[in-house]
Amino acid sequence: MANASFEVLEEGQVTAPKGFRAGGLHCGLKKTERHDLGVILCEVPASAAAVYTTNLFQAAPLKITRESLAQGGTLRAVVVNSGNANACTGQQGEEDARKMRSAMAAALGVSEHEVAVGSTGVIGELLPMEKVLNGIERLPAVISPNGSDDFCQAILTTDLVKKTASSKVLVDGKEVIISGAAKGSGMIHPNMATMLGFMTTDAQIESSVLQSLLREVTNVTFNMITVDGDTSTNDMLVAMASGLAGNNPLTPQHPDWQAFADAFRYVAEVLAKAIARDGEGATKLVEVRVTGAPTTDGARAIAKTIMGSSLVKTALFGADANWGRIIACVGRAGVQVSTEKVDIAVGDFKVLEQSAPVPFDDDAACEYLKVADLVHIQVDLNDGPGSAVAWGCDLTYEYVRINAAYRT
């Protein structure tokens, strides 16, 4: 979806927007010597926004981050650990998250309410606070303009690759950079996947405007990916805007708003797709596009039902253009659609037209599914203006292996 209104930057450094530095180190939460504690620092108070998991059992750091943001809407830093989710840890967990925040604030010389906290890893175990606090004390020394990679390493669990993206857009003739980093599904002990995302920009934009944009963009990017249908207790996406690009404050009325919003969405979409592609055990990224639905919500529900179906996902792993499983998802998604007008295509292969099977070259379709790195599924309901896109991955032996491994 890159287009002429903005530019894509090759290296997705969260420190690329003016005002941001970052760092990461190993404090002892991961067994091996990999980074497990990281921080993004903004040299000025950044307008900030965040969205959180809808799971009722929200982990302690999310509560503390909410408190921070409620107190003024600006952030100077976000500190994140991997290796322990600090979830389902009760009162002690909340105190620990609060201690992480106050220690980070003290170490950086900023106010507590200007620090956000994130965690990912095993559930139900208390944080080894001595290690964490010792690490936080050492963090300021490793913060640098080149610290993006260290930060990105620190937020990973068993993700196979780092996930970053950057875009550049002109606002009032000033160069504005938008960057992001995310982690997806992985674990140290077998545990639930957690999605954490961090976006930085040097645009000048008020916290409330950033919050609206973040929510809107999340709905069509991060909220449209599914790896296994489970919603983590720790999912969180935080955005920070330093304002140092020097543009006039961005609002939907600003002449460059659409270009900025597109560039912002681009970064979020790249990160979301990267998470889906790196889903546990995945061999391919899958994009499901639903058009012609009665409503946008209906299109979203159908796209996510298809992308979440174990039967569809195993068929894709097996390179099987099994449209019967796809149409069955359309029928059980809880959306009233005409059952007589459905078109389905897998890649360039039309397999169903007006709800009737279309003869297609099964071998060629199988070959497409085998070699395609990005598989396209298109469903046109021919029943209204609603459309949506969802992303996910196939369901493989490796997924079972990863998630069935004994916790030892």
Place this chain on the structure above:
Amino acid sequence: MANASFEVLEEGQVTAPKGFRAGGLHCGLKKTERHDLGVILCEVPASAAAVYTTNLFQAAPLKITRESLAQGGTLRAVVVNSGNANACTGQQGEEDARKMRSAMAAALGVSEHEVAVGSTGVIGELLPMEKVLNGIERLPAVISPNGSDDFCQAILTTDLVKKTASSKVLVDGKEVIISGAAKGSGMIHPNMATMLGFMTTDAQIESSVLQSLLREVTNVTFNMITVDGDTSTNDMLVAMASGLAGNNPLTPQHPDWQAFADAFRYVAEVLAKAIARDGEGATKLVEVRVTGAPTTDGARAIAKTIMGSSLVKTALFGADANWGRIIACVGRAGVQVSTEKVDIAVGDFKVLEQSAPVPFDDDAACEYLKVADLVHIQVDLNDGPGSAVAWGCDLTYEYVRINAAYRT
């Protein structure tokens, strides 16, 4: 749930209730010489009831069966084929299902509206009607009081075992027998799982009363199992009551109603659990019991969310008492519950109490999960009177293998 009010019969023959005969044969829909066409016949018009899939794309046979039942509420016969679902086959499929019905009616000398039709197998392919009609002509000759096994074989696809159950209960001092047969998740080509169920009884009970009971019982049995979260286009459960036991008509006011309803539910529950246990690739049956929910519907939603979670199911395959995944399901089930009062037990191991982790013997719990043939998960929300039980199975390499196999 067997209890003193009724007796369990060892052999679950659908022909055990007075008035029923059955049969099955190979007509050529399955590639190997296994039965693929079967019939249950009642010597008198049987009060009948049925429930159908909620999938919008209902297969043709379901539509024809609906039509039959709408015309008087009695059935003499139900004819079923495996190997082809006759789903997503458009107008031709509907005509084919109608032809199956009229041919079966003619062959048995009964009215068309006294015949129900069921199909299971691959989606989107037209029935080879010559084979089917030829088989239907030969069916009457194989119908016998001992034909239950042949019928049960005929409805299977890749199910590993036949699924039958019978119970006996006294109504007005008369012996009433209730029997059932079902098929679960399996396929010929890789395709979606289909649940078909057939229940027979010699009780005297009106069609409308039987329908209410069937719906009520389905809600706590067949509708509480999940293998992969996908809802087939062909699911159907048909019940037939010959009335030949000679009891007074059964209604909820009848003094023996509860005993009959319990015996009826017993058969449905055994079949439902058998389907879950024989889920594709399953190594164990899992029972999730949720208590203390604000409402019954809430308990049902939570129980099914836990049982449907790929992360919970892979953990069970891996013999991992990973309660973090269970509580995350509670939190994402869409039910408002208190997050502070949750108790969770895996087998006899208490792992969470009042939402706080309880130290437990991890090795012993792992051993329990490894050897248990039926795994119990209990979740008490301590937040109301609602309770529910769901059944399912683990998610294994074999599930992926079965469903990823190329369609060749």
